[in-house]
Amino acid sequence: MSYLADSKRYDVMQYKRCGRSGLQLPMVSLGLWHNFGNDHPLENSREMLRGAFDLGITHFDLANNYGFPNGTAEENFGRIFKQDFKSYRDELIISSKAGYYMWPGPYGDWGSRKYLVASCDQSLKRMGLDYVDIFYHHRPDPNTPLEETMAALDHIVKSGRALYAGISRYEAGLTRQAAAIMRELGTPLLIHQPNYNFFKRWIEGDLLDALNEAGMGCIVFSPLAQGLLSGRYLDGIPVDSRANLPNTFLTPANVTDELIGKLTQLNAIAQARGQTLAQMAIAWVLRQPQVTSALIGASRLSQIQDCVAALNNLDFSGGELAAIDAIIPGDRNY
Numbered sequence: 001m002s003y004l005a006d007s008k009r010y011d012v013m014q015y016k017r018c019g020r021s022g023l024q025l026p027m028v029s030l031g032l033w034h035n036f037g038n039d040h041p042l043e044n045s046r047e048m049l050r051g052a053f054d055l056g057i058t059h060f061d062l063a064n065n066y067g068f069p070n071g072t073a074e075e076n077f078g079r080i081f082k083q084d085f086k087s088y089r090d091e092l093i094i095s096s097k098a099g100y101y102m103w104p105g106p107y108g109d110w111g112s113r114k115y116l117v118a119s120c121d122q123s124l125k126r127m128g129l130d131y132v133d134i135f136y137h138h139r140p141d142p143n144t145p146l147e148e149t150m151a152a153l154d155h156i157v158k159s160g161r162a163l164y165a166g167i168s169r170y171e172a173g174l175t176r177q178a179a180a181i182m183r184e185l186g187t188p189l190l191i192h193q194p195n196y197n198f199f200k201r202w203i204e205g206d207l208l209d210a211l212n213e214a215g216m217g218c219i220v221f222s223p224l225a226q227g228l229l230s231g232r233y234l235d236g237i238p239v240d241s242r243a244n245l246p247n248t249f250l251t252p253a254n255v256t257d258e259l260i261g262k263l264t265q266l267n268a269i270a271q272a273r274g275q276t277l278a279q280m281a282i283a284w285v286l287r288q289p290q291v292t293s294a295l296i297g298a299s300r301l302s303q304i305q306d307c308v309a310a311l312n313n314l315d316f317s318g319g320e321l322a323a324i325d326a327i328i329p330g331d332r333n334y
């Protein structure tokens with residue numbers, strides 16, 4: 001059946017300016033790392049994308065290597081885009097990235113100009129798009145001059161393959177250098193994509209300050225620590241959960257009794273706030289003024305609906321924050 005987006009799709013979602021740019025992003029965005037590849041039913045992926053857009057999620061985040069096998073998330077997104085979203089292209093922010101292994105030989109990984117431009121062209125082809133809205137360098141490359149990687153991003157934007165450029169996983173010092181190079185080239189970096197959740201708090205060190213200085217936005221990935229910070233594991237490991245599925249980085253060994261004890265305590269705080277644990281974890285990352293959007297993943301539409309409802313309560317008392325810190329102090333190292 002053809003898709004007609006919900007006419008009320010902009011009534012619920014809140015949008016936030018991305019750094020000092022002209023672009024606003026939904027405060028909850030959807031990533032297609034897992035559950036959109038060929039190892040998952042296309043109809044479920046379609047239901048999630050339609051349902052997300054109906055909730056005002058205008059931003060879908062991809063990368064060359066997403067899905068299993070690599071590249072299939074972009075291919076499946078392209079299929080669904082062609083059938084459902086083509087007429088909504090100007091309402092969508094679609095991103096892709098390159099930086100991890102994609103094809104054999106010296107030109108299919110890391111951060112050379114050769115790799116980034118070729119990979120961007122491959123991503124556009126897989127998705128059937130003329131351009132992506134944001135193209136990222138996915139991770140720092142210690143062996144390629146930063147000037148070369150940034151010049152490649154600048155070229156990708158100036159040649160019309162992308163509207164904006166971003167970086168992911170760059171620590172604060174390198175972010176400052178990258179931002180300075182891109183400003184000089186005339187393509188200011190729009191956004192940084194780091195991980196951030198109760199466990200991983202490294203961005204609170206210097207990165208958020210660096211983003212403020214550079215006028216860059218911040219979209220944080222894995223705000224639920226791949227699902228650990230949700231109600232998913234409170235009673236053990238469900239058979240259909242990421243920790244139990246193949247082709248993922250989360251394993252049953254990550255779900256210890258000690259962790260479940262902490263999650264149970266966190267869940268009590270969330271309940272007292274009138275939220276699910278997932279909603280509290282999302283609200284917590286969004287409390288940082290520099291964080292533009294929480295980039296979630298999902299295996300079913302009901303999870304996306306639950307996550308978006310986090311926006312109903314974004315305020316934390318000092319007592320709540322201290323109680324969360326006491327349960328999980330978090331790691332502040334990069």
Ligand code: NDP
Nearest residue numbers: 031032033221222224225226227230241242296297299303
């Ligand atoms: P999350 O931390 O949001 O974890 C998503 C998982 O949490 C889901 O698959 C689901 O688990 C569970 N979940 C989500 N919502 C709920 C809910 N309301 N209730 C219960 N469980 C819930 O994010 P991801 O780790 O998936 O990462 C999100 C995106 O970030 C990726 O798709 C990608 O776009 C980006 N990313 C970027 C990286 C980078 O290097 N730049 C690295 C990693 C991710 P289950 O599947 O078990 O149901």
